[in-house]
Amino acid sequence: MATSTGLPNIQARKGKLATLLRDIIRDKWLYLMLLPGVIYFIIFKYVPMYGVTMAFMDYKPYTGFLGSPWVGFKHFERFFSEPQFGMLFRNTVILAVYNLAFFFPMPIILSLMMNEVRRSKFKNFVQTLIYIPHFVSWVVVVGIFYMLLTTENGILNELLYQITGKKIAFLLEAEWFRTMIISQSIWKEIGWGTVIFMAALAGVDLQQYEAARIDGASRWRQLWHITLPAIRSTIVILFILRLGNFLDSGFEHIFLMLTPTNREVGEVFDTYVYTKGMTQAQYSYSAAVGLFKSTIGLVLVLGSNWLAKRFGEEGIY
């Protein structure tokens, strides 16, 4: 209807603009308070993004952005035709999938278990305890695992030796690499991951459980029909956000665990960017690799958000 004349459309737009202006004037103090945040994001998040143009140049630190020649997609072409590309892609994706499959559900399961604990003192105690590993740095975590698992007087290996008469080189053998990475991640981050889920669980109306109990629902039924639906949207949102970092393998962690014997399964995009960019000063090339990784992350976030909305969930925006 509005398209036939065009006039009401303009008027409507004018009206909208006027309303917006009126709103701004009315809530000027609120907008003023918003301003520092907006400025922060523009200055520290958006402006530095001009740096990604580095991926399309032959960047040299001494000549800077203006003096470095523009080379277009040269670095991307080199990256995709590199013989290592297949290996890097495979390792990164496998690790990412393992992360989603084994690491992501862990905090949810733990939160549900904690939710069943009725003694709040005990619950709080355990909660505090499982947060602690999050604050331990990767260097220390890897060090602890080394002490436990090394073949030279490692506690676990000594135990294994007493029982089976054999030692397993957990830290060296390629087939153990992914297991080690995922289990270290779980050990370190599982407690911290429960924070948001515990908060969501705290919001569930207790009357629902009461009503379910009167209807004769078992603990499992209550979990399935009340608790899980209550935190479903939280799970979906966290899942989408997690997909944004799909290809981030956690540089420091992987780098510390890499050895000559497991490099074939352990080398990922993050470590490759480090080797290229930092140790060989190929800034543009490693920027291109990083940009490729982020692009995939962005596509995954947009795609999964769209999917989530199709299935009637809230999504992240």
Added chain:
Amino acid sequence: MKTYSVLLLSILIVFGTLAGCAPFGWSDEKSSASAPFYLPIGAALIGELPPKNNVVEQAIEAYTHTELQFEWIPMSAYDDKLRLMIAAGELPKLIKLGYAPVYIATIKDGQFWELGPLLKDYPHLSALDNQYYKNISVEGRIYGVPIIRDFGRATIQYRKDWFDRLGLEVPITLEDWYRVVRALTLEDPDGNGKQDTYGMVLEKKYNQDVSSILTRISVSQGGPNKWLVENGHFTPEFMTKPFFDTMKLFRRLYKENLINSDFVVVDTNETTKIYDSGRAGIQISGGNVQTWLDKLTKTVPDAIVDVALLTGPGGIRLPGEAGNAGFLAIPKDSVKTLEEVEKILDFLNKLFEPPMQTVITKGVEGRHWADRGDYTEVLNRTLDLKEVKPYRDLLPFLADDQSSIKPSLQPELYLKNQKIGQVNRAYIVENPALTLESDTYREKGKELETIILDAETKFIMGMIDEEGWNAELAKWKQAGGDQMSLEYERSL
């Protein structure tokens, strides 16, 4: 209310005037002709952080008329930090660089001042042995002042008491090495009735750079130092027989559990601890053996340690090293004028004058050392380590025999090791590719190196056999190794 604001105003005026005056007063002082030259230096720190503005620093400042500002960066993080500083273009006026592809690339981009043509005006700098400069030159040009070290540093350091107890001799052939390591592991050299010693322990960087134990043993057995040149043709060391035999030795040692099984994940701190606590008997090292003995006697008071020349069937042979622990270069980002470059060179030149050489090597008289007539004596080793060593590690100084300062009194073993360092020079095998140019090396050197280093480890651990090793060599050739050899040939 009114008095209040008047008060406030007067306070403001007073402070404003003060603030306005102060900089004037200071700048007057600074601009006078006698103001010391302000010189920030990017420095690698190996041990403990020296106290701020300590006496050694003051002594150097007073003599060279400078105001020094050392930016100490721990050695372990030095390269990472430095690369970031280069990428950001934020460098101090003088910085320690290593002769590595990434720095060579930035030098070629023109980020540092070329110093070669200026050196002739500085008597001490131009008096240095030309080889020192040759080994840090980029495309034949000189961009820094080397932090001088011995050219041949590798020595065999071993537990003499253990050797005597078991009737062992310093190893010469690979078979000797096997027998010695085996005996030191299995025959209970410390006599405590337990099998708790190793002949030798390796750490994860056992095959890297100049301190590679594979290179050092292979050279002693007649192998080349990194590259073999025959009729102008370049072959990497790992394709020569002595090197392969050395690898086979370690494969055998690993298989028979005569070296630590977890060497792939162990770092130097761990292996040093094993040696220092008397649980391993022989090592090849470039450091002074006295340090080992000093630490060892804390746990094993009656330990005896000795040092020997690296010898093979063909006599004494060892790999030559670059003769420097990096070099000091001047970035163009922070030093804009030639005049300032000259001032920095003048500072470096003054460091070679005897009074400064004394301060750098020994510290300050009366605090760190005392004059005993013919020689000097270290007064307090702890203080020496804390206040003098950081500067000794960083600033250039000449070996005892070249400089004109008084010799210092050191334990016999220390002097023996030092003497070997001088004798060694006659027996070194040069690395023919040390200063040659290769684009492939600059772009892919690290990757190519990783292929081989990983393959060496896998071969020693028995994860690949000779066939697998050859496959890795083929991979290396294809990934750019062949190209690199060709480029070296061309630039020879």
